[in-house]
Amino acid sequence: MNAPTPFKQHLIDPEICIRCYTCEMTCPIGAIEHNDDNVVVDADKCNFCMDCIPVCPTGSIDEWRVVPDRDQAYSLEDQYEWLELPEQAPIEAAPGAEEGDIDDAVAALLAEAHKGAGGKARPPVSAVKPQVNMYNLGKPAEMTVQGNYPLTDDAGHDVHHIILDPGALPFPVLEGQSVGIIAPGTDAEGKAHLPRLYSVSSPRDGERPGYHNISLTVKREEGGIASNYLCDLEKGATVRVTGPFGATFLMPNDPEARLLMICTGTGSAPMRAFTMQRQRAGGGRTGGMTMFFGARTPGSLPYFGPLKKVPDSLLRQHLVFSRLEGQPKEYVQDRILAERAEVADVLSDDKTHIYICGLKGMEDGVDSALTEVANDMGQDWITLRDRMREEGRYHVETY
Numbered sequence: 001m002n003a004p005t006p007f008k009q010h011l012i013d014p015e016i017c018i019r020c021y022t023c024e025m026t027c028p029i030g031a032i033e034h035n036d037d038n039v040v041v042d043a044d045k046c047n048f049c050m051d052c053i054p055v056c057p058t059g060s061i062d063e064w065r066v067v068p069d070r071d072q073a074y075s076l077e078d079q080y081e082w083l084e085l086p087e088q089a090p091i092e093a094a095p096g097a098e099e100g101d102i103d104d105a106v107a108a109l110l111a112e113a114h115k116g117a118g119g120k121a122r123p124p125v126s127a128v129k130p131q132v133n134m135y136n137l138g139k140p141a142e143m144t145v146q147g148n149y150p151l152t153d154d155a156g157h158d159v160h161h162i163i164l165d166p167g168a169l170p171f172p173v174l175e176g177q178s179v180g181i182i183a184p185g186t187d188a189e190g191k192a193h194l195p196r197l198y199s200v201s202s203p204r205d206g207e208r209p210g211y212h213n214i215s216l217t218v219k220r221e222e223g224g225i226a227s228n229y230l231c232d233l234e235k236g237a238t239v240r241v242t243g244p245f246g247a248t249f250l251m252p253n254d255p256e257a258r259l260l261m262i263c264t265g266t267g268s269a270p271m272r273a274f275t276m277q278r279q280r281a282g283g284g285r286t287g288g289m290t291m292f293f294g295a296r297t298p299g300s301l302p303y304f305g306p307l308k309k310v311p312d313s314l315l316r317q318h319l320v321f322s323r324l325e326g327q328p329k330e331y332v333q334d335r336i337l338a339e340r341a342e343v344a345d346v347l348s349d350d351k352t353h354i355y356i357c358g359l360k361g362m363e364d365g366v367d368s369a370l371t372e373v374a375n376d377m378g379q380d381w382i383t384l385r386d387r388m389r390e391e392g393r394y395h396v397e398t399y
């Protein structure tokens with residue numbers, strides 16, 4: 001009989017996963033599947049190609065455990081049952097093997113992990129513990145459309161603010177969490193549509209205070225099943241909703257925490273929720289919030305009007321436009337550099353939390369800009385970023 005060989009198994013953290021199924025759709029060999037509850041990786045199929053790692057908006061896909069032997073990998077059934085990921089179990093040395101050798105082998109296997117999403121996402125230390133996965137594919141919450149309002153006046157860029165009422169159903173959400181929307185009907189293969197994920201743009205006590213209704217910020221995508229369904233919804237219609245999802249992209253409850261929010265387009269949804277929550281939490285002093293928000297034009301920037309009414313003392317706003325007539329294209333990363341002294345001041349504060357939400361393409365640009373800002377401070381951005389992530393102060397959700 002062969003001696004057992006420790007095996008690194010690819011897994012998904014069910015607590016952090018927002019059930020967007022992007023990994024499943026991306027996996028070239030069908031190694032990822034789901035049931036009503038969880039999305040899971042088949043150890044017999046996964047070939048570690050890593051294609052699924054960069055597409056995951058939360059980093060929940062970047063999880064690994066070493067098991068004593070390939071035969072002892074967690075099964076699909078095991079993974080479907082999980083509410084949270086099991087801790088790494090100690091691996092016992094095989095008879096005759098040195099204990100230290102096994103520790104080194106496990107450490108080496110695990111060290112290879114976390115290359116993709118850049119490390120384990122953690123919630124802010126002071127964040128409220130969120131509820132997750134209360135409603136799933138098999139048992140979605142039915143919500144009533146209370147309102148559906150266009151937010152932009154740009155024909156080619158239709159963004160809607162949609163308010164959903166769970167009625168008597170408990171549906172507790174925290175700012176930064178997402179919900180799934182199940183469009184009616186079936187796909188070309190006759191299968192029910194998978195839910196499409198949207199960040200909640202309302203604060204915890206509801207779009208209307210005390211009503212626990214939720215709002216979504218939805219951009220109509222050409223050919224998009226869920227976005228067209230949502231943007232066309234009439235008041236009074238019923239919508240099937242899964243979730244809530246997400247346990248790390250949350251705001252600190254500590255009012256003194258400082259927030260640096262960097263977003264594009266509908267990536268502003270959680271930032272709206274954070275801002276409203278701070279506004280509602282009462283006029284007391286807060287650590288302050290600074291936002292870099294990129295859009296094509298003022299007319300295509302969601303919530304442009306309401307944002308103008310938010311006082312500078314609560315939210316420092318840098319609205320950045322890429323398609324202003326007669327003006328050079330400007331992206332959020334350009335403005336971060338233009339305002340490097342202000343950003344350095346924010347970065348140097350141990351109470352600062354960074355939130356990045358929107359187009360995946362902006363991540364590299366923002367990283368480069370923050371590298372330069374950190375250089376000005378005599379610091380290495382990657383070291384600082386990794387420390388902030390470790391401390392639950394660096395949060396990214398891009399798609």
Ligand code: A2P
Nearest residue numbers: 264265266294295296322323331332361362365
């Ligand atoms: P553009 O498309 O003009 O190049 P929306 O989703 O509403 O279109 O907004 C996205 C905004 O983000 C646009 O202004 C878009 O500019 C901009 N954008 C596109 N690519 C990047 C990138 N790599 N980094 C930062 N911003 C980007």
